[in-house]
Amino acid sequence: MADPWQGAMDHAVAVARKAGEIIREALQNDMKIMCKSSSVDLVTKTDQQVEQFIFDSVREKFPTHSFIGEESVAAGQPCTLTDNPTWIIDPVDGTTNFVHGFPFVAVSIGFAVKKELEFGVVYSSLEDKMYTGRRGKGAYCNGLPLQVSDQTDISQCIINSEMGSNRDPEVVDKIFSTMRKILCIPVHGMRGVGTAAVNMCLVASGAVEAYFEIGIHCWDMAAGAVIVTEAGGVVMDVDGGPFDLMSRRVLAANNKTIATRIVKEIDAFPADRDDAPQQEKQ
Incomplete structure (x- = not known):
């Protein structure tokens, strides 16, 4: 039986990689920085730009899907997980790192159906590492299988x-x-x-x-x-x-x-x- 969500996962990988390109390009330019809840809770123009790019791309290809995004929630959208297929997005995970040039900044895309997580895509954009996981099908980094440590001590x-x-x-x-x-x-x-x-x-x-x-x-x-x-x-x-x-x-x-x-x-x-x-x- 065909995997009903493989197309969505393939799309998530593609948009995460493109979002990473936007982040890398933005690091070369001046950044507009704002504060959210406090002086250490930062948001940049790039956070908003990347989230809008992902949102538009997903909405065009999967118009019936729902969307939870960090910046849209910050702007007042509800953060509600329903049974509907839902994309859960952090466009720039590590905004403070991004602002300071600390080299760990990720695009994070989770996908849930009936409140159960089906896949996850994390693109560490400055390292060019694409992490993926699909429920029941393993986890990978740049196509190579991932395995946790076997340490018990x-x-x-x-x-x-x-x-x-x-x-x-x-x-x-x-x-x-x-x-x-x-x-x-x-x-x-x-x-x-x-x-x-x-x-x-x-x-x-x-x-x-x-x-x-x-x-x-x-x-x-x-x-x-x-x-x-x-x-x-x-x-x-x-x-x-x-x-x-x-x-x-x-x-x-x-x-x-x-x-x-x-x-x-x-x-x-x-x-x-x-x-x-x-x-x-x-």
């Missing part, structure tokens, strides 16, 4: 995480508390490349054993979740429960042994759900 692991954009001292204290506890397990090290999508792809590729973060969004992790799972890893909530795409929380790991050990050290803090009514969001 937490003391031999590298763990990725990020500081996020919330500068509330209580939240920052919890972030540092968690990192301190994980470092003192001890682990080999902690890293973070400034983009959730690439952090998750590094888990899928076996370069690091786990990545966790609270406060990110569905468009940051939709594509990466498929890629990690299809590379043999696990994706769950930071409390060890099932992964919830709208929860703004994720723990991706090479296996449950490592994930369960990390869960014990995480000091969680509240984050408004992506699908919460606008009036309930802070």
Whole structure:
């Protein structure tokens, strides 16, 4: 039986590659930078341009599909996942990296049907690495199969995480508390490349054993979740429960042994759900 979503995935790869070209060209030009929720939550003209390009391309080819995009949600569109085929887009994952020329900037495209993720495409545009994952069909980088690390000893692991954009001292204290506890397990090290999508792809590729973060969004992790799972890893909530795409929380790991050990050290803090009514969001 033919795969009903292969055409959509092929299109996602093509538009992600073109979006990466737009990002690389924009790095050579002046950038208009604006702030969203705070002075450290940035958006550029390129974010908006790339999202509009992807949106237009998808709408032309798949006019009945739904769309959740970082910049459209920031502009007031609802962030609602329905049963309809839905594209979940982060046009420039790693905007702060982009602004500073730090070389990890990704286009992230996840695709869900009946609220289940079907495929993910992450194009690390400055590295020219195309990560793909299709439910039940494996994960790849530039066409080569991906496989998570087989490490089960937490003391031999590298763990990725990020500081996020919330500068509330209580939240920052919890972030540092968690990192301190994980470092003192001890682990080999902690890293973070400034983009959730690439952090998750590094888990899928076996370069690091786990990545966790609270406060990110569905468009940051939709594509990466498929890629990690299809590379043999696990994706769950930071409390060890099932992964919830709208929860703004994720723990991706090479296996449950490592994930369960990390869960014990995480000091969680509240984050408004992506699908919460606008009036309930802070």
